[in-house]
Amino acid sequence: MRTEAERYKFILEKSGLSKSAFAASIGISRSHSYHLERGTQKPPREVLEQLAALYNVNLNWLIHGKGPSGLENDTVEIKLLEQEAAAGHGVDVPDYTEKQYFQIPRSLIGSHHPDRLLAVHVAGDSMIGEHINDGDIVIFHPEIKEGNGIYVVSIGNSLVVKRVDFNTPEAIILISANPSYEPRRFSGMELGDIRVAGRVVACYHKV
Numbered sequence: 555m556r557t558e559a560e561r562y563k564f565i566l567e568k569s570g571l572s573k574s575a576f577a578a579s580i581g582i583s584r585s586h587s588y589h590l591e592r593g594t595q596k597p598p599r600e601v602l603e604q605l606a607a608l609y610n611v612n613l614n615w616l617i618h619g620k621g622p623s624g625l626e627n628d629t630v631e632i633k634l635l636e637q638e639a640a641a642g643h644g645v646d647v648p649d650y651t652e653k654q655y656f657q658i659p660r661s662l663i664g665s666h667h668p669d670r671l672l673a674v675h676v677a678g679d680s681m682i683g684e685h686i687n688d689g690d691i692v693i694f695h696p697e698i699k700e701g702n703g704i705y706v707v708s709i710g711n712s713l714v715v716k717r718v719d720f721n722t723p724e725a726i727i728l729i730s731a732n733p734s735y736e737p738r739r740f741s742g743m744e745l746g747d748i749r750v751a752g753r754v755v756a757c758y759h760k761v
Contacts, residue, residue: 569609635674672696694751
């Protein structure tokens with residue numbers, strides 16, 4: 555599929571809906587959808603957002619033809635915690651966290667088993683140097699808690715996403731990827747408030 559119009563038509567066909575029902579599902583008229591199929595018009599932002607939200611379409615694929623479509627059968631469900639991990643200052647973590655599920659291309663998580671992964675929304679800009687932005691979703695492995703890397707970390711009643719340095723004896727250092735934030739060092743009694751929740755294995759960027 556070399557054109558955006560061909561890719562749009564592919565989404566329509568994969569939906570299993572009639573052309574009129576599909577157009578209605580993304581908030582446009584049948585005639586508008588016809589022009590998108592023919593390539594005589596480009597889908598506006600509102601339509602792109604609906605395609606991503608309702609049909610899990612990878613907009614980079616739709617617009618540029620790059621990456622997986624998001625419509626392949628090779629997708630997996632990841633358990634998403636209904637809370638935010640701060641990329642900045644910590645946010646409160648409730649004692650009981652509700653969960654939902656969201657779908658991503660399997661290729662995003664490599665060889666990791668999806669049932670062993672968790673995900674949280676990111677709030678803040680302290681990890682922008684690692685291409686983790688406000689509103690993204692980070693996917694982490696709760697069973698991987700060793701070796702320097704980017705982790706989801708619980709600090710008391712807060713949850714943060716930081717690069718963790720385990721090399722300092724009897725201390726843990728949390729490092730941001732934004733020079734506006736100073737590293738945070740925890741040692742002694744402070745270590746009792748730290749819990750490494752798991753290593754980040756992927757980041758799902760918001761549209």
